[in-house]
Amino acid sequence: MATKHHVVLPGEPIDPSLIPTHPKHPLRLGPGLRHIPPEDIVPTVAGQLITNPAKNSMWIEYNSNRYIPSQNDLVLAQILRSTSDFYLCSLSPHTAPATLPHLAFEAATKKTRPQLSPGQLVYARVSLANKHMDPELECVHPSTGKADGLGPITGPGCAFDVSLGFARRLLMARSREEGGVGVLEMLGGEEGGGLAFETAVGRNGRVWVGSESARTVVIVGRALQETDRLGLGLEGQRKLVKRLVREIK
């Protein structure tokens, strides 16, 4: 995948030899880059320039604390209040609320829509992220009409805040190999003594941990937050999990 590690600062010119070229696919720019017509590609944040020649895409990898919504992100939203047609949800503190239509749930009709109360958590997909409008969410796949794991979060549990970079690593399909985070597997595996829990990771830096046992929720939440804060590697994560399981009774 990515080949070389180049740190870029905002406004720095990118060496043309780093920009991937592909005979068929158009060039795709990811987060942290902007295109100034006709042909300048300029970074807007400080981070590492990553290029993927196979997909003809490039982006900047960086870590921050403020979530800026973008389309198709999976987020953990909190309901603020309900209006006649949609729920207003918070994705990050002090930002304009995102809208979640009452009918954007699986098998929802005017009569059978889910009744959500303020404060409740919803796992949703960002369906519209336009800089001039409030973001829009949905809990149903628009073409199949299936929930695919999205929807209101029920059952005992607690939400924890992590950094955006860590949330992204948790959401990677192969988070242990590519993201270097195996703390959840360890907690459920032999290091953690087979704790039973479920998680919902939001790209907006929030992780919901659910379990019947409060002890498990505390252990998992603390393990996630400390792994993020201390920047632990796989070996450090193993030690942390063992320590938490031993200490928290």
Place this chain on the structure above:
Amino acid sequence: MTASSAPEVAFGVLPRADGSARYSHAGYTVLASVNGPIEAQRRDEHAYEAHVDVIVRPAAGVGGTRERHLEAILQSSLSQLILIKNFPRCLIQIVLQVENSPENDYVNTKLVQASLNFALMPALIQTAILTLLSAGVPMRATATVTAIAISHDKTIIDPSPRDVETARSVHVLAFTSQDDLLLAESEGDFTVKEWDDVYETAKKICCRPAPDGAAMQLDDDESSAAVGPDLRQFLRSMMESKVAADLHWK
């Protein structure tokens, strides 16, 4: 002269802010936090761009007219750097707290309400830029700043408050990473020739080219004349270590 201390920065000192940095240079220490883009108050809301809110807090006491003036200068310079058109109806809040300053004990500086604090300005702007980088706020370019004082035909880079008082004229210049002039504030008596010299000196300090092999050798006799830290290289190396720490898992 206590001025010529190497710049230092620590990122992420405030865990709850979106971005934070503590920067110290030339005897001044400034702690800053950046939050944004967040929802703007109705009166600050702009339909097409983000509002940049700068708050300067002095080391002691509450801010007065001088701080409001500094805020206005910083606000207009930083709005040029931040991509404010990307976040309409939003607010980007920058709070700068002066923690330490080599204030002159002999004079009550608060009496001189009208004058600007020129020695403090570079530290404030540099801290704001480092904090914006730490918060990952999209920007057009980075910038480097320097203060220069002229007294008795002697040029002092990064003057102390005492130097500023005795100097004939004081100048603060900021350059973006594309070598464009971002900010030029001057005070005192000076000729056009002097200002041109100050401009050249400041540009040499702020826009020093990256040291790579042959270019460095050629520059050596020139750049040894221009003292002061290599700010651009400092900014770059600090950001490189921050990015490396953030992406340790790669």
